Amino acid sequence: QIREAVAQRFADGPLRGLHAVLTAGPTREPIDPVRYISNRSSGKMGYALAASLQALGARVTLISGPTNLPTPAGVARVDVETAADLLEHSLQLAADAQIFIGAAAVADYRVDAPADEKIKKNDAAMSLALSRNPDVIAAVRERYPDLFVVGFAAETEKLAEHARGKLERKKLDMIAANWVGRGRAFDRDDNALSVFWAGGERELPQASKAAIARDLGALIAERYGARA
Amino acid sequence: QIREAVAQRFADGPLRGLHAVLTAGPTREPIDPVRYISNRSSGKMGYALAASLQALGARVTLISGPTNLPTPAGVARVDVETAADLLEHSLQLAADAQIFIGAAAVADYRVDAPADEKIKKNDAAMSLALSRNPDVIAAVRERYPDLFVVGFAAETEKLAEHARGKLERKKLDMIAANWVGRGRAFDRDDNALSVFWAGGERELPQASKAAIARDLGALIAERYGARA
Numbered sequence: 001q002i003r004e005a006v007a008q009r010f011a012d013g014p015l016r017g018l019h020a021v022l023t024a025g026p027t028r029e030p031i032d033p034v035r036y037i038s039n040r041s042s043g044k045m046g047y048a049l050a051a052s053l054q055a056l057g058a059r060v061t062l063i064s065g066p067t068n069l070p071t072p073a074g075v076a077r078v079d080v081e082t083a084a085d086l087l088e089h090s091l092q093l094a095a096d097a098q099i100f101i102g103a104a105a106v107a108d109y110r111v112d113a114p115a116d117e118k119i120k121k122n123d124a125a126m127s128l129a130l131s132r133n134p135d136v137i138a139a140v141r142e143r144y145p146d147l148f149v150v151g152f153a154a155e156t157e158k159l160a161e162h163a164r165g166k167l168e169r170k171k172l173d174m175i176a177a178n179w180v181g182r183g184r185a186f187d188r189d190d191n192a193l194s195v196f197w198a199g200g201e202r203e204l205p206q207a208s209k210a211a212i213a214r215d216l217g218a219l220i221a222e223r224y225g226a227r228a
Numbered sequence: 229q230i231r232e233a234v235a236q237r238f239a240d241g242p243l244r245g246l247h248a249v250l251t252a253g254p255t256r257e258p259i260d261p262v263r264y265i266s267n268r269s270s271g272k273m274g275y276a277l278a279a280s281l282q283a284l285g286a287r288v289t290l291i292s293g294p295t296n297l298p299t300p301a302g303v304a305r306v307d308v309e310t311a312a313d314l315l316e317h318s319l320q321l322a323a324d325a326q327i328f329i330g331a332a333a334v335a336d337y338r339v340d341a342p343a344d345e346k347i348k349k350n351d352a353a354m355s356l357a358l359s360r361n362p363d364v365i366a367a368v369r370e371r372y373p374d375l376f377v378v379g380f381a382a383e384t385e386k387l388a389e390h391a392r393g394k395l396e397r398k399k400l401d402m403i404a405a406n407w408v409g410r411g412r413a414f415d416r417d418d419n420a421l422s423v424f425w426a427g428g429e430r431e432l433p434q435a436s437k438a439a440i441a442r443d444l445g446a447l448i449a450e451r452y453g454a455r456a
Contacts, residue, residue, distance in 0.1 A: 108342060112353075117384040124359065125357065125359050128358060154262060
């Protein structure tokens, strides 16, 4: 009976019958077995959005970098570490998805030659050679031209300009941008978003990440419906 | 009455009347406002050892890098982020301590010129210039020659040789060494330690970090007593 009630609730959501794949959290790029390069993403926004899309009736798969968050109820979760892992799982899982949301803070660069043993370093200075990581969301868009693809942008300056540039350059269907740095957004439980799409935008003012995720989920459902 | 019982218990411990300062967890060295270099330390060993020393009667101050661990009951905690922060607080707090334990996985290098704004990078390759961080435990030892100083060593090869070298070079009173890499120690709840001091050593075989921390705390109390 509970199972039927849950199934019924799903059947009633605006995203019923759809599969949404989200990426969330940071990635880690190894320097050696103990050291890595990463970033301040807590994963909270992506996890909250996964729960929101699930509540709207979608089947949701979350591809997550290292976080300390519980998996939202009813959401399938795949754990990854590097940008390369995240790309591989994104391309696989997006094959039967209708909506793809790149909320992970993917490392832009990886270390050229991670060491197998812990590096013993005694020099006063050193230099770490890095190579550009693949752009996950651009790769997913290229492979799946009909997918509804939503990106995120974390900016410290010129938010609208940078976000609109990314929307057009990567051929995204929607982009959600927020300010970062100076204590904003990262590791906090509230957030504000400016959401842009071709010919439109909406401000989601400062609120809890759960509330913002509900509004953003509803907006994704609305724009997905408008496109279909 | 509870307060008195607690005070009585403290008064009975072998470390009664002593102040122990511990460092624990990773440090983070900023690349820009969102990116950083860090390492896989969970902080579990240092936190468990703080609880162990507190149970042995010491007043304990924990200087902690970013972790997701609760502060052990009765322990004072100071949060830090970079190696430079950790050094500053260590030198301050060690001034009235008798025991100093460096369990933090301090970053060996920091980024030369962290950016104030998020770096926009479009190059296929880049290079990150790094400078050697101060050696916290060596600086503490130099400033406070009478302090009982305990170091940790995480090794992927030649454990005893590397650990003994560090013990002598840094003039430590004791060093606790463990194997890392290939799934060992980091982010796990059990651990094994090889402990070395001038003229002695002891193996603490694989056990929960709480059990290992109790044994190591007792060994620190024993060696501190032998020296005093």
